[in-house]
Amino acid sequence: MSYRVVLVESDPKILEELNNTLKKSPDFEVVSTYTKANDALGQSGVYNPKLFLIDIDNAEFLEMLPAFVDIYPNRIILGTMSSWNPDFAQKAAEANIAGCILKPFRANDIIEAMNLYQRRGKFKPARIVSFFSPKGRSGRTTLASLLALDVAKKSGESVALIDADLQFGDLPIFFDVEPDHTVVDAVHDIKMLTPVTLAPYFHKLTENVWLLSSPDRPEYAELVDADGLVSVIRMAGHVFRYVLVDLPAGFNPISVAVSDFADTNFVVAMINTGLEIEHMKRSLSLFKSRVREHKKTCPIFTRVNPCDEAQRVKMEMELGSPIIAIFPNEYNLVSIANSGQILRGLPPDTLMSQTIEKLSEELMYGEL
Amino acid sequence: MAEGRSSIVISIFSTSSGIGKTITAINLAAGLAKEGYAVCLVDLDLQFGDIVNYLRLNPKHTIADAQMSMQINEKNFNVTDYLTDYYHEDGKGNSCKFSVLAPPRTIYDAYVIDVEFVERMIRRLNYFDFVVLDLNAAFSALNLAMLDMSTIINFIGVIDFLPSVKNFKIGYDTLIRFEYEESKIRLVENRADSQKLIDGRDVERLLGERFFHRLPNDFRSVSKSINEGCPLMFAAPSSPLTKSFMDLAGEYTVRHDDEEIAAEVPVQNDGIFSRFFSMFS
Numbered sequence: 001m002s003y004r005v006v007l008v009e010s011d012p013k014i015l016e017e018l019n020n021t022l023k024k025s026p027d028f029e030v031v032s033t034y035t036k037a038n039d040a041l042g043q044s045g046v047y048n049p050k051l052f053l054i055d056i057d058n059a060e061f062l063e064m065l066p067a068f069v070d071i072y073p074n075r076i077i078l079g080t081m082s083s084w085n086p087d088f089a090q091k092a093a094e095a096n097i098a099g100c101i102l103k104p105f106r107a108n109d110i111i112e113a114m115n116l117y118q119r120r121g122k123f124k125p126a127r128i129v130s131f132f133s134p135k136g137r138s139g140r141t142t143l144a145s146l147l148a149l150d151v152a153k154k155s156g157e158s159v160a161l162i163d164a165d166l167q168f169g170d171l172p173i174f175f176d177v178e179p180d181h182t183v184v185d186a187v188h189d190i191k192m193l194t195p196v197t198l199a200p201y202f203h204k205l206t207e208n209v210w211l212l213s214s215p216d217r218p219e220y221a222e223l224v225d226a227d228g229l230v231s232v233i234r235m236a237g238h239v240f241r242y243v244l245v246d247l248p249a250g251f252n253p254i255s256v257a258v259s260d261f262a263d264t265n266f267v268v269a270m271i272n273t274g275l276e277i278e279h280m281k282r283s284l285s286l287f288k289s290r291v292r293e294h295k296k297t298c299p300i301f302t303r304v305n306p307c308d309e310a311q312r313v314k315m316e317m318e319l320g321s322p323i324i325a326i327f328p329n330e331y332n333l334v335s336i337a338n339s340g341q342i343l344r345g346l347p348p349d350t351l352m353s354q355t356i357e358k359l360s361e362e363l364m365y366g367e368l
Numbered sequence: 369m370a371e372g373r374s375s376i377v378i379s380i381f382s383t384s385s386g387i388g389k390t391i392t393a394i395n396l397a398a399g400l401a402k403e404g405y406a407v408c409l410v411d412l413d414l415q416f417g418d419i420v421n422y423l424r425l426n427p428k429h430t431i432a433d434a435q436m437s438m439q440i441n442e443k444n445f446n447v448t449d450y451l452t453d454y455y456h457e458d459g460k461g462n463s464c465k466f467s468v469l470a471p472p473r474t475i476y477d478a479y480v481i482d483v484e485f486v487e488r489m490i491r492r493l494n495y496f497d498f499v500v501l502d503l504n505a506a507f508s509a510l511n512l513a514m515l516d517m518s519t520i521i522n523f524i525g526v527i528d529f530l531p532s533v534k535n536f537k538i539g540y541d542t543l544i545r546f547e548y549e550e551s552k553i554r555l556v557e558n559r560a561d562s563q564k565l566i567d568g569r570d571v572e573r574l575l576g577e578r579f580f581h582r583l584p585n586d587f588r589s590v591s592k593s594i595n596e597g598c599p600l601m602f603a604a605p606s607s608p609l610t611k612s613f614m615d616l617a618g619e620y621t622v623r624h625d626d627e628e629i630a631a632e633v634p635v636q637n638d639g640i641f642s643r644f645f646s647m648f649s
């Protein structure tokens with residue numbers, strides 16, 4: 001079967017070039033070409049196309065993507081651009097198209113991109129979630145891992161875990177893997193990458209959960225600048241529908257830049273002496289002072305005992321702000337992490353697993 | 369004390385947090401003070417420092433105020449003005465007194481702390497016999513500068529959790545790679561006798577280095593000490609942990625007996641160490 005393609009390209013020379021390329025491929029049949037997006041929008045329907053390739057270097061065409069999605073639902077729409085422009089790509093994602101590719105392309109590039117975007121999940125913008133903790137040993141990494149697994153399972157969409165705890169990232173140990181690539185490589189190469197070429201930097205953990213590892217020496221953290229890391233996370237949002245980023249403890253250039261960029265920040269502290277509520281207060285006041293309107297800051301406490309509603313209310317009073325979730329002490333977790341068997345997941349029907357499930361549902365469909 | 373003589377700077381460092389640096393720093397400082405030395409305890413966990421919380425101190429000034437004053441007029445800056453005294457007596461003739469340099473009050477204040485100012489501040493503390501530095505768990509510019517200034521680095525780990533073992537190993541290897549003298553680095557195992565899956569001796573094999581000291585687990589006493597806001601010698605005078613801290617303090621004073629080998633602690637082994645050996649090979 002070949003894809004019936006509509007090509008929309010404002011530059012006639014490029015249009016001809018792309019048309020010629022696709023003509024040579026048995027996988028594609030160009031049914032119509034346009035140099036004006038509104039012509040394409042009005043007329044393409046008669047050709048019953050399956051795939052739209054729309055030039056989004058052109059600002060006007062970019063603006064019209066939502067109209068295409070509206071009039072041609074269930075068709076695949078790819079934005080085309082001459083070099084990767086994160087802002088254009090973002091705008092295209094917000095229009096709920098499948099994704100973007102670079103021009104000039106070969107037939108195979110389109111197939112790769114379509115496969116990637118289909119694997120990614122719904123044609124909707126990515127959710128970028130950061131996991132921050134004032135101090136280490138908070139349960140932050142455990143929470144990020146368990147949520148990643150559960151969201152992937154429930155949504156069937158693809159989930160990335162990015163280990164941005166650059167000096168002492170624990171995710172490779174949690175999953176007992178030794179990935180070939182790390183955040184350092186991805187940040188180093190990011191200027192030359194596209195979603196299709198970034199994808200192989202991630203290590204496959206399950207059918208739809210992927211890990212971008214931290215480097216194996218603390219000093220390599222120096223090689224990662226905050227802007228570069230944010231670019232990687234941003235592009236990862238075009239490869240994965242959910243991007244969960246595990247941050248280093250405390251406020252530093254990396255944790256600040258990533259939580260600024262994320263749409264949702266989980267702030268995780270483990271109850272030990274009780275002073276953790278103070279640490280949380282301190283962190284929240286800083287988050288709140290810099291949060292943009294659409295962002296969510298979600299305080300979470302782990303190892304809460306007793307772990308019940310009354311305790312939550314009590315802690316909320318002390319904290320002076322709502323607490324999104326409290327987790328019980330789950331002794332099993334230590335041995336699960338020690339044995340690298342987190343993939344097996346938690347024993348079902350425990351308070352811990354129920355709390356995780358509730359949180360991932362809220363993240364997927366709810367308020368968060 | 370003789371002019372120009374410098375203090376013994378003991379830093380407490382780790383590469384995982386929540387493993388007992390602050391507890392160690394406080395009790396080491398208290399132990400040294402108890403032996404009659406002039407001790408200053410500096411909280412360099414700038415964002416979330418706990419010393420003033422653990423000791424229930426209400427500092428008038430913090431390290432941020434000190435830096436500000438140095439910036440305005442370093443010549444007239446007197447570090448003593450920025451220290452907070454900790455003093456406790458138990459009514460039975462036992463007392464202990466040391467100074468504390470408190471951490472900034474807010475994260476904003478923490479952000480403006482400059483490594484070079486801290487270095488100069490620490491040097492000005494040279495009228496103390498001992499300066500104990502409580503650090504946080506990262507290879508930051510500040511921590512590295514402090515490790516550079518340290519006479520002794522206590523590198524602490526709790527080895528019940530595989531990620532912590534990994535971080536302990538990576539941290540130690542990194543210190544060696546950064547060319548800190550091995551003799552300066554003292555490995556301290558905290559909560560050494562707690563029920564756990566990993567054997568301390570396996571970790572020693574992994575690191576190729578013995579533990580210099582082992583601190584037993586005593587959650588109850590530590591909690592009591594934090595609740596009462598005083599060091600273990602007052603909150604739990606008869607705890608083995610209290611004794612162990614006194615021994616550690618003894619190691620850094622002339623009093624100490626030579627070549628005391630770290631106590632053997634009974635440990636349980638579940639065979640998972642093979643996993644971390646393969647992990648690092």
Ligand SMILES: Nc1ncnc2c1ncn2[C@@H]1O[C@H](COP(=O)(O)OP(=O)(O)O)[C@@H](O)[C@H]1O
Nearest residue numbers: 385386387388389390391559584585586587590
């Ligand atoms: N030897 C010990 N026995 C029992 N609990 C301990 C011990 N050392 C530390 N803890 C516990 O660990 C917690 C964290 O200790 P802390 O000194 O604040 O760690 P850090 O400064 O490394 O973050 C303490 O509140 C205490 O409950």
Ligand SMILES: [Mg+2]
Nearest residue numbers: 389390413418
């Ligand atoms: Mg501390």
